[in-house]
Amino acid sequence: MKIDIASFNEALNNSKTVILACSCTVRYSGRAESFLDEGDRIIIAKSDGTLLVHQPTGSTPVNYMKNASHQLTLQDGKLTLSSRSLADKEYLDIAISKVHYYNFSELADSQSIQLVGSERDMSDMIYSNPSLIAPDFRPLSREEHTKYGFIDVFGYDKNNTLVIIECKRYVADLKAVDQLMRYIKKIKQLKGLKQVRGIIASPKISPNALQMLLDHKLEWKKVSPPKYMERYDNDQKKLGEY
């Protein structure tokens, strides 16, 4: 397929979203260096300077650029799409041997995604329902970004011992234990406390992480992140059943 270089570049420079399917090689230089030999790819160029190179399989782009400007050139019969981010010192060059098809249009989207079920939702839930941790647990605050560190929830147990809770939305791993231990060490140091309880709240925990927790006399409490929309949908279904 023939490509109209002038109109293609005009689209790139006029806030259009450009799609190009082609056979090409890709060379990248920036934070690392990469080369991708000849093959068919889908290329997306967005108005914000994003450029994505997708192979026919896989969910992540094989190459990409951010905050870059792109230009299509034809020199000595070689068609090249170049992307440059001078600020980040990143360079990407696509040598195109065959254009399968391309398209572009002005796209408008002012919406942002609403998502439920994050770790933040989990700590909110625990704060509102402290009995999920223990019957006598009293959450004190949810100061994520304070001088004490970015702690998900902390409070006191029935013996007035300070409790630090680290939430994980899926499997808690060794890194989660590292994190909890680091927070506990810092809090002990800052508040001059001898004893602080540490709890990981997650639906699952890896065996090694659990072992490490127990080795350091820390605790695990099984808690799952909330999914309000799902509950809403289920409620709606139930209503419909009547």
Place this chain on the structure above:
Amino acid sequence: MKIDIASFNEALNNSKTVILACSCTVRYSGRAESFLDEGDRIIIAKSDGTLLVHQPTGSTPVNYMKNASHQLTLQDGKLTLSSRSLADKEYLDIAISKVHYYNFSELADSQSIQLVGSERDMSDMIYSNPSLIAPDFRPLSREEHTKYGFIDVFGYDKNNTLVIIECKRYVADLKAVDQLMRYIKKIKQLKGLKQVRGIIASPKISPNALQMLLDHKLEWKKVSPPKYMERYDNDQKKLGEY
């Protein structure tokens, strides 16, 4: 633009890569729940069951599916692209109000990317050039996946003290120190050693991470990941200058 539902579904079911630009809403339910209100998006459906929903800005897909099967349906005048991954219990529905354009074709790509400058390349470099760490450093092995943990490089210094090196390709942070400390603790325990040196090798380190390192009598050595291709290019340029 009108869409040919039968041929669209045939493309989805016959290993084609499908591109669709449209105005739509997106609902997802699976590991979490999400909703995205009306706006223009680019949708990519790959032959391996990947589905990506891209907004006109941003480098990451706003929604996505993996290992799913997709189907376009028209019911009561409502055009819907549904993606299902029964194995993962994930569901994504795109309600399409307007089709801007679409395209599909059989894409062939047997290449995989060659990348230089990773953490692995860095540990290889240190293993080959131990003087990057210290004049008398003797690397012993690069057993990344052993019972001792996934240690990048370890060896002995001039006093025959065991040295563990953790490489980071960019800024070493608190998590990197956590990791190094965990490895050291484990090695001390397994080998019954009293003293083990721990070194983070990275081009940069965050102030707090450096503080934490020094607090625990660990060390930082400034090392940058190699970029062979860049060097090759520079050599070529230099050659051209003569």
Place this chain on the structure above:
DNA sequence: GGGGAGAGATGCCGC
């Protein structure tokens, strides 16, 4: 802009 941490993280490798 840098630091810290989550993510529907993803992808890779090893067991």
Place this chain on the structure above:
DNA sequence: GCGGCATTTCTCCCC
């Protein structure tokens, strides 16, 4: 399959 970990991580939030 799970576990551990890097990633051109990306993204958000706060200082």
